[in-house]
Amino acid sequence: MADLIKAKEPFKFYTRLSLSELTGLRAANLGQLLGIIGELPIASIYHHTHRFLQQHQYLSPEPPNDFAYWVSQILGEDELGELLASIDTMQFFDINSLRDKIIQTIEIYLKENPTASLRFAREGDEFHFIKSVSFILPTKYTACDLKEFSEVLRKIAIDSIYFHIFEARLRLEKRTNDFSNWIENSLGNKRLADKITQMDPYTRTLDDLRKTLIQVIDKEISV
Amino acid sequence: MVKIEDYIPIVGESVIDDLKLIAERLKGKAVQHINSTAVGGGVAEILNRMVPLLQELGIDTRWDVIKGGEQFFEVTKKFHNALHGRPAEINKADFDIFLETGARNIAELNTNADIVFVHDPQPITLINKRKENKWLWRCHIDISEPNQKVWTFLREFVIKYDAAVFSAPGFSQKLPIRQALISPSIDPLSDKNKELPQEVIDAVLRKYEIPKDKPIVTQISRFDRLKDPLGVIEAYLQVKKYNDCRLVLAGGGATDDPEGVKVYEEVREKAKTDKDIHILLLSQNDIEINALQRASSVIVQKSLREGFGLTVAEALWKAKPVVATNTGGIPLQIKHKYSGLLCHSAEGAAFAIKQFLNSPEYAKRLGENGRENIRNNFLLTRHLKDYILLFLSLYYSKDVVYL
DSSP states (O other), rough: OOOOOOOSOEEEEEEEEEEEEEEEEEEHHHHHHHHHHHHOOHHHHHHHHHHHHHTTTTOOOOOOHHHHHHHHHTOHHHHHHHHHHHHHHHSSSSSSHHHEEEEEHHHHHHHGGGGGGGGGOOOOOOOOEEEEEEEEEEEEEEEHHHHHHHHHHEEEEEHHHIIIIIIIIIISOOSSSSHHHHHHTOOHEEEEEEHHSSSSSGSSSSHHHHHHHHHHHHHHHHO | OOOGGGGHHHHHHHHHHHHHHHHHHTTTEEEEEEESSSSSHHHHHHHHHHHHHHHHHOOEEEEEOOOOOOOOOOOOHHHHHHTTTTTOOOOOHHHHHHHHHHHHHHHHOOOOOEEEEESSSSSSSGGGGGGGEEEEEOOOOEEEOOOHHHHHHHHHHHHSSSEEESSSSOOOOOOOSSSEOOOOBBTTTTTTTTTTOOHHHHHHHTTOOOOOOOEEEEEESSGGGGGGHHHHHHHHHHHTTTTTTEEEEOOOOOOOHHHHHHHHHHHHHTTTOOTTEEEEESSHHHHHHHHHHHHOOOEOOOOOSOSSSSHHHHHHTTTTTEESSSSSSSHHHOOOOTTTTSSSSHHHHHHHHHHHHHHHHHHHHHHHHHHHEEEEHHHHHHHHHHHHHHHHTTOOOEEEEEO
């Protein structure tokens, strides 16, 4: 095992806790859904495309976003549901671009399938728009090298891993996740940083994500 | 007394660490809960567990109860039914009684805490005493289709608060103030939910003469039409054609409710031809409810309307496969085919029960998924976290807050 490189700057682990706020807006069909998505605050688009990751962290290998779930389960538009669920969120670096993609997907589908606009949700099954308010705060954990980093990853709250991987990249518009950023710029290990950047975290449970990160880093340490 | 550290084996140390971390940020702020009763009912039950834990986390928390006479509580019961969308005769005299009691409480109750947290409609008029402090209104009931006369009256008070809190998205209303979504929770360390030794479970089955020879299908609910016990029997009878099993319908509260007594009699009448149906009228005994849930192969909650339906969370916490109607807060707890099966009819319930009885591995997997969903989203520790974040949110206006 080679000597571990010490970081120029230690990695400070933050955590993120969220509170859900109701917007009072609801949609009963695709037209209404489309109209409201266009005007929603970013915090609401973020909520509906990421909530599932944290609330169903153990059981959903491929978490659908809330729009996809509602369109297929409530309106019965399976094809559109699949299209929305398979939007590659990793291709987007800010929420507004993701919003545009969702709108475009629904618009194209409605153009090709005009009767879909006639489907209404039953009373009580409407789509309710919610937004996430994020509270970000430092934890007591820091790491100066990969070994310490791996040790913290084993014990830190899943919310912290979520924050550094998902929220930092997309909601805070840092373009990459915090872990890759630190590994590349503070440890100078671009190869490992790229490996982590290339993982698609949206197709794993958070628990799997934690395990995979630890595996990849431990492998690097043992080289 | 239960300590916050006692939850570590259940939710993990990091969750408790997070609670301590955010509680620190509230240092120096005093929080005052106000409701209408110190005992009985879901609100008092949750405050009894929560207030000591908030205090242990270092948050200066107190709990006060308003005073009201018999007439006042008759009116608030009418309000409660009307907000649930049930028919109710409400006249000017009722509103006057409500306002008079409210005025007396305004005069008598000290509301000087930094954050005043008012629960349900009974103490809602206290907001007229507001000074520079922050005020929250927590609605614990389903107001998705409220009686407009009552809601319009209450709304005038609601909009004077800094924020309102609802349990499910469908309960929210168009309001000019912030609205938080905070689901209720169950306490995994309470008598109703804690682990039980097999001897205790067996003793309860013996007490109620329920043999363990066949799978047991159970609904725990008071005998109320909205819980549809007759529909559960219908579903059971359809299942019984193919799967030999027992049905347990257990609940309390029938004796002081004339409608409940009638429903109970109808249920007994419908059940009398089948000796495998067990109708149990329970006095409030949390250990017995816990034992019956744990002894069951499938738990049913076939409500026609449901506030939140915490009996579903209780069953899922015991990793039981649950068949429940898609109403109220139930779809928040069950994602169909992930963590239970949702239905809309007796036929649908029967089909889902058969699926579970015939595929024990499938039933086990959904039950386990359900338990993890409850662990992540519906335990008291999550509720504490949401309340602390709610208190903090009163001091920030942005959607991303750096603490």
